[in-house]
Amino acid sequence: MNQETDFTSLAKSSGEWLRGTGPESDIVISSRIRLARNLADFPFIRRCTDEDRDNIERSVRARMEAMEDWKEIRYIDIEELAEVDRQFLVERQLISREIAEADGSRAVAIDPGEQYSVMINEEDHLRIQVMQSGLDLQTAWARIDALDDKLEGSILYAFHEKYGYLTACPTNVGTGLRVSVMLHLPALVITRQIEKVFRSMQRINVTVRGLYGEGSQYSGDFYQVSNQVTLGHSEQSLLALVGDEVVPQIIQYERKARAFLIEQNQQDLHDDVSRAMGILSTAKKISSEETMHYLSKVRMGVNLGLIGDVALATINKLFIHTQPAHLQKLHGRVLGSSDRNVQRATYLQRHLLGGHGQGELN
Amino acid sequence: MKCQYCEKPATFHITELTEPAGPKIMHLCEEHARGFLQKESDSPVASVTNALAKQLQLGQSKKELAELDQKECPVCGISFFEFRNTGRLGCPYDYSFFETDLIPLLTNIHDAIEHVGKRPRRLAASADSQAEMIQLRREMEEAVELENYERASEIRDELKRMERELSRPAADDPASADEDLSSREGENQS
Numbered sequence: 001m002n003q004e005t006d007f008t009s010l011a012k013s014s015g016e017w018l019r020g021t022g023p024e025s026d027i028v029i030s031s032r033i034r035l036a037r038n039l040a041d042f043p044f045i046r047r048c049t050d051e052d053r054d055n056i057e058r059s060v061r062a063r064m065e066a067m068e069d070w071k072e073i074r075y076i077d078i079e080e081l082a083e084v085d086r087q088f089l090v091e092r093q094l095i096s097r098e099i100a101e102a103d104g105s106r107a108v109a110i111d112p113g114e115q116y117s118v119m120i121n122e123e124d125h126l127r128i129q130v131m132q133s134g135l136d137l138q139t140a141w142a143r144i145d146a147l148d149d150k151l152e153g154s155i156l157y158a159f160h161e162k163y164g165y166l167t168a169c170p171t172n173v174g175t176g177l178r179v180s181v182m183l184h185l186p187a188l189v190i191t192r193q194i195e196k197v198f199r200s201m202q203r204i205n206v207t208v209r210g211l212y213g214e215g216s217q218y219s220g221d222f223y224q225v226s227n228q229v230t231l232g233h234s235e236q237s238l239l240a241l242v243g244d245e246v247v248p249q250i251i252q253y254e255r256k257a258r259a260f261l262i263e264q265n266q267q268d269l270h271d272d273v274s275r276a277m278g279i280l281s282t283a284k285k286i287s288s289e290e291t292m293h294y295l296s297k298v299r300m301g302v303n304l305g306l307i308g309d310v311a312l313a314t315i316n317k318l319f320i321h322t323q324p325a326h327l328q329k330l331h332g333r334v335l336g337s338s339d340r341n342v343q344r345a346t347y348l349q350r351h352l353l354g355g356h357g358q359g360e361l362n
Numbered sequence: 363m364k365c366q367y368c369e370k371p372a373t374f375h376i377t378e379l380t381e382p383a384g385p386k387i388m389h390l391c392e393e394h395a396r397g398f399l400q401k402e403s404d405s406p407v408a409s410v411t412n413a414l415a416k417q418l419q420l421g422q423s424k425k426e427l428a429e430l431d432q433k434e435c436p437v438c439g440i441s442f443f444e445f446r447n448t449g450r451l452g453c454p455y456d457y458s459f460f461e462t463d464l465i466p467l468l469t470n471i472h473d474a475i476e477h478v479g480k481r482p483r484r485l486a487a488s489a490d491s492q493a494e495m496i497q498l499r500r501e502m503e504e505a506v507e508l509e510n511y512e513r514a515s516e517i518r519d520e521l522k523r524m525e526r527e528l529s530r531p532a533a534d535d536p537a538s539a540d541e542d543l544s545s546r547e548g549e550n551q552s
Contacts, residue, residue: 040454040487040528041495041521047438047452051503123450145480152482156528158454158492163468164477166454170464171410171471173457175479232474 007085011321011329015092015114015131018320020312022134026303027251029182029222029316031243032093033140034129035148036167036176038158044168045121053105053121060120063154064109074110084334087325093131095119116147123168124176126151135251137179137243141235164231174231179242183250186221186300187257194223197253205229206246221296225250262304273301281352285341291322291348298352314351322347365391410449413470435459437493453496458489487528495524 017030038044039060042052064070078086078099086100095108099122106121119127128151130144158166164174172178188194198208205228225246227238261269276297280286299315301307320326322344328335331343365372370391431443440452442460451457457464468475487495498517505514 038454040492041499041525043438043453043496044451046448046450047440049503052499148480149483152484156484156487156525157482159482159487160454160457160477160489162476163457164479164481166457168450169410170449170451170468173468174472174474174477177479229472229474231468231472231477234479 007088007329008332010092011088011326014317014320017093017114017131017133018313018316019133020316022132022136024251025134025312027184027254028135028247029133029184031132031135031137031140032129032180032182033137033144034127034178034180035144036124036165036172036178037126037128037148037151037155038166038168039125040156040158042125045123045125046168048121050104056125057105057107057120060126060155061107061109064118064151066154067150070109070111072112074112076108076110078106078108079104084325084328088329091320091323091325096122096127098122115143118151124172126155135181135243135247137181137239141239145235172230175233175235175238177230177235177238178226179239180224180226181242181247182222182224183247183254184222184296184299185250185254186296187261188254189221190261191257193253193257197250198223201225201246201250204241204246206242258300258304269304270306273297273304273306277301277307277352280348282349283345285338286345286348287341288323288344291344292319295319295322310352318348318351363389365389365394367391367394410467410471411446413467414446430463433460437496453493455489455493455496484528491524491528495521498524
């Protein structure tokens with residue numbers, strides 16, 4: 001497979017999870033579930049020799065390639081990738097920052113719809129993840145559970161009768177399950193209620209992080225809510241904690257905050273959203289940070305009916321496609337920061353004004 | 363006034379407004395105050411190392427801690443000291459080898475010590491056989507390095523045999539396999 005060509009075509013498409021559909025998709029961008037698994041006959045990654053890592057990668061790959069229904073899989077050797085391509089996969093949320101920045105043999109298997117990815121030799125030997133558009137944890141769970149069963153059919157997992165699936169970090173042991181729901185919460189940010197909401201969340205075993213997870217800045221009003229504990233609760237009860245208790249509550253707070261803004265401040269809000277749309281569709285140079293900031297406002301404007309004729313899927317796609325590695329893949333060459341700002345502005349204009357109606361303001 | 367977690371003087375008096383039962387006043391020494399104020403840091407390493415620091419401070423004397431730090435897993439060679447600093451274990455056998463020291467940590471992190479979720483359908487390898495396989499693999503790598511290919515191939519066969527042995531389904535007859543499946547489904551609905 002020619003990885004270069006493949007990446008360019010991947011850059012033009014977008015993952016299923018960006019469709020902008022699914023339950024609660026005005027607030028919930030995506031639902032993601034990941035399982036941490038390790039092979040029983042190898043040490044955890046930190047204590048692996050280079051040969052161990054090679055063996056794990058080769059053996060897991062061979063077993064996956066032999067699996068039914070996995071004929072279309074793209075298998076990418078991360079060690080061989082250029083920096084921009086690793087960054088591209090991080091922006092796309094198909095691999096973690098950790099595996100992108102690690103050393104030694106490591107790989108990712110991706111299905112063509114970008115719903116599954118299986119990272120090999122991340123912090124654990126296997127990190128399996130499934131993404132869905134909107135709040136749809138049950139579908140995501142059904143998919144990942146089936147995939148895990150298939151892998152388990154040919155891979156002997158490290159499992160302990162009492163402690164469950166064994167992981168390199170004791171924070172993942174047991175189910176190895178992390179449920180993450182990505183939320184767009186602009187009204188809670190504007191009304192300054194966000195801190196209060198999250199402080200109350202910390203008491204009930206969930207964590208909140210920025211768009212790209214650990215260590216990143218919260219950007220564009222996106223927040224990721226995940227379960228904190230993995231041991232002592234069944235997978236279903238962890239899904240219920242996040243998907244049936246915590247997230248619906250946050251959604252309700254965000255809806256109330258949006259209703260409040262519309263009622264109390266409609267002119268200011270409309271002005272704010274319109275200016276954001278104006279900058280995005282007329283600027284000649286624009287940074288990534290500014291883009292996130294204004295796209296967030298436009299996304300809220302679309303959801304509140306203040307902007308017509310722009311699809312939610314287009315906005316969702318723009319968040320990802322205007323990031324540095326995506327712009328470079330779409331443009332077909334390496335671009336410096338200043339050139340990227342120009343290309344980003346052009347790309348935004350083309351997608352907000354052209355081919356999707358005039359993106360007119362109501 | 364003393365710190366409410368140790369014998370040092372309390373120099374920080376923090377009023378926590380977000381407690382469900384109403385405002386709560388904390389009296390802490392500098393060290394514990396720093397820990398308390400930084401508790402929002404949620405990286406796994408930070409949570410493991412913080413939980414460990416807390417647990418060790420409460421339960422162990424300096425001498426006991428020094429001894430514990432030197433304890434080394436016979437399979438992967440990781441010392442408790444290394445684990446304490448990195449928050450990462452070295453191999454599956456560590457959960458058995460450091461079990462006594464890990465239980466309070468697991469309780470602290472998860473508020474539980476027993477897995478109640480999904481289980482592999484096939485027989486799980488025992489901690490001992492997992493350890494044996496990792497050790498055999500090491501021996502095989504050494505044999506290859508010493509160009510002792512005959513020994514390496516013997517070990518490979520032995521590893522294959524063990525994996526085949528462990529690959530048996532948890533239940534041999536279809537009836538009990540069905541039973542096993544339905545009990546799993548029941549569990550999932552809980």
